[in-house]
Structure formats: C-alpha cells, structure tokens
Amino acid sequence: MIPLCIPEIRGNEWKYVKDCIDTNWVSSVGSYVNLFEKRFSEYVHSESAVVTNNGTAALQLALVTLGIGAGDEVIVPSLTFISPINTIKYVGAEPVFVDVCRDTFVMDAEKIESLITPKTKAIMPVHIYGHPADMDRIMEIAQKHNLFVIEDATEALGSTYKGKMAGTIGHMGCYSFNGNKLITTGAGGMFVTNNLEYGTRAKFLSTQTKVVTENKAFYHPEVGYNFRMPNLLAAFGVAQLENVEEYLKVKKENAVYYNEFLSEAHGITLPIEKDNVENCFWLYSILVEEEYGITRDELIQKLNEEKIEARPFFMPIHGMPPYSDCTHGDLSVTGELYARGINLPSSVGLKKEDIEAVCNVIKKYAK
Ligand SMILES: Cc1ncc(COP(=O)(O)O)c(C=O)c1O
Incomplete structure (x- = not known):
C-alpha cells in the first residue's frame, strides 16, 4: 500500500526521548518543553510559542485567551477537518460558515464581510492542505470591523504568505503535530503569537492557571486547562523540528x-x-x-x-x-x-x- 501520509522519523528522536527517560524528566515540565517552544518560535519567527497536547487544544487556547465565548460568533470555513469548528462550540460561541476559493481550497476573503454581525468576534482561516488563505485581505477586513484573526495553520507548517510563515500573520496561529502532519510528536500542537501578553496569558491558561506560592502551595486564580505537552513528546518534537x-x-x-x-x-x-x-x-x-x-x-x-x-x-x-x-x-x-x-x-x-x-x-x- 502507498499510504496517504505517514510520519518520517529519521533524526535524534530516540536519543532525546532516551535522555528524558534516563533523567526521569518524562512529564509536563522539563527542558525539552521549553526548548521545543523556543526552537519553534525561532523557526516560524513568532514572539511567543506555547506547546499543547494537540492542535485542537491550541485552537481552543487561542479562543479562551481572547475571551471569546457565549453569544459570540466566529467566521470559519465549512470545508475543513472538524477541530476548529468544535473548539468554537467548546467555548460556547457559534461558528458561521464562509465559502472557500475554488483554486486554493481555503477561505474566500471576499465572502466574509456579508457574514459579519455585531456578534462577530473573530475570523478563523484554515489553511487546508497547505495553501495559505489571502491573509492581507483577511487582516484588512478584521481591522475594519475590529475582529481577531486566529489562523488554523495545522496543515500549513512551512507555507509562507508574502514571506511570512503561515500561522504568524493573524493575532494568533495554531499548529498540529498529529502523526500525519509535516512534523509529528505522535500527538501535539503549538499556539503562537507576536503579542507577548497573549503568549503569557495562553501559557498561564494552558497550565491550570497555576501560581506557586512562597510556601510552595498551588494557587489558581481562574479556571484553567491542562493543555500541556509532556517532556517526552517535546523531546521528540525538538528532533523532528531539526529536519x-x-x-x-x-x-x-x-x-x-x-x-x-x-x-x-x-x-x-x-x-x-x-x-x-x-x-x-x-x-x-x-x-x-x-x-x-x-x-x-x-x-x-x-x-x-x-x-x-x-x-x-x-x-x-x-x-x-x-x-x-x-x-x-x-x-x-x-x-x-x-x-x-x-x-x-x-x-x-x-x-x-x-x-x-x-x-x-x-x-x-x-x-
Ligand atoms: C485543519 C485542522 N485543524 C485542526 C486539527 C487538529 O489537530 P489535532 O489532531 O492535533 O488536534 C487538524 C488535524 O489534525 C486539522 O487538520
């Protein structure tokens, strides 16, 4: 069988994963978690990167970081894997479906404006199969109507739009490291942004809003999420990113x-x-x-x-x-x-x- 899309594992994956096992740093904190975030943000040229347990979690994290929730609408294509749509529902908002372009298969920017209502909070282009949506036009519409743009770049790692990496043009971008993606961690995702405030907030929300007090107790000022990626998988990701x-x-x-x-x-x-x-x-x-x-x-x-x-x-x-x-x-x-x-x-x-x-x-x- 010639498969549709399977992982390529030919680098330092085993070496780095073994390092985690040998040093006992297998869970959700450890040097590879930080290294993967650092190397990834360097690769895509984003100010901030937060690693997550999958791409769906990265998308949900983007929505909660922006405070999008009940009563809000998000404009998104219907021709997509279901994840981005589900995340809109998870936060209590409503997806509003926009058509796609016949030649690129992605969001038709010219059909967005007629769908904008007072409830619209964000536009979520999904760069399916690799071709980025028309980000200049999408950002122009977003600016005009005071909307956020969350790029689902899960299928477009390495694609560029006017020299910028897909996923780094909107206010936030998300990637997936599922087994069929360009690079994989088995399961995993990454949230990126060029806004450091959003980056810090996303990390906080993704790690159960955990604050360690002076006496080493945990304090949680808000409802948080466990979207963390274990060090074991981050080690795998660092090796994948090298290739x-x-x-x-x-x-x-x-x-x-x-x-x-x-x-x-x-x-x-x-x-x-x-x-x-x-x-x-x-x-x-x-x-x-x-x-x-x-x-x-x-x-x-x-x-x-x-x-x-x-x-x-x-x-x-x-x-x-x-x-x-x-x-x-x-x-x-x-x-x-x-x-x-x-x-x-x-x-x-x-x-x-x-x-x-x-x-x-x-x-x-x-x-
Ligand atoms: C367009 C799209 N968005 C989101 C995701 C979600 O990523 P994950 O499977 O890592 O949760 C995927 C695929 O897996 C996808 O293809």
Missing part, C-alpha cells in the same frame, strides 16, 4: 513530480501556488472535473484497488448534525470542492516511482 526544512523540500519536490506527471491528464485540475505564496503541499490535492473519464469516487476506488491510499476532500461540516443549524453564506464552492477533490499520497518518504505509479492510474482513466 523540518528537509521534509519541506521533499514535499515541494514531490509536488513538482506530481505536476509533471499529471500535466497532460485531461479533466484533472492541479493544486496551485498563488503569487507571493509558498505552498508546503502538505497533502497534494487534485480536482476531478466533469470531463474526466470516471467520477471522483470511482477514481478513489481504482487507486485503492492498485494499493494506493487516496481520500476525498473534507466533508463540509455545515451538513453534519451538530452544525446543521448554523448560519452560513453561499457555500456552493465548498460543496463543489467536496464533490471533486482527492488527496493523494504525500508522505515525506514517498519515492518518485511511487508518484509515477499513482499518476499512471490517474492518467489511465482520463478521457
């Missing part, structure tokens, strides 16, 4: 191979990289158009029969029971992309021959 540039380079090279092999496949639309953007191509994704030889689902079936894992785009969240009553604008592109999109194998360990094999199946069924 992030290399992994990114491979992902981009693999996208070029895909583009070359599929350039003549009639009825297949390839992913793009807009001007001033670098796409990390976390998952290389294509659209199966009407004029292709078979349907999108039939193509997934054919790929699976050839032992190639492929998956349809995210099923839109506004059609799911917990969110079917939520407000939304026109979501026609969202529906169309769901019907046409396929994620193709994108692991860092993928070989050029594997990519050719995937593309040969796709070309075989083109008209």
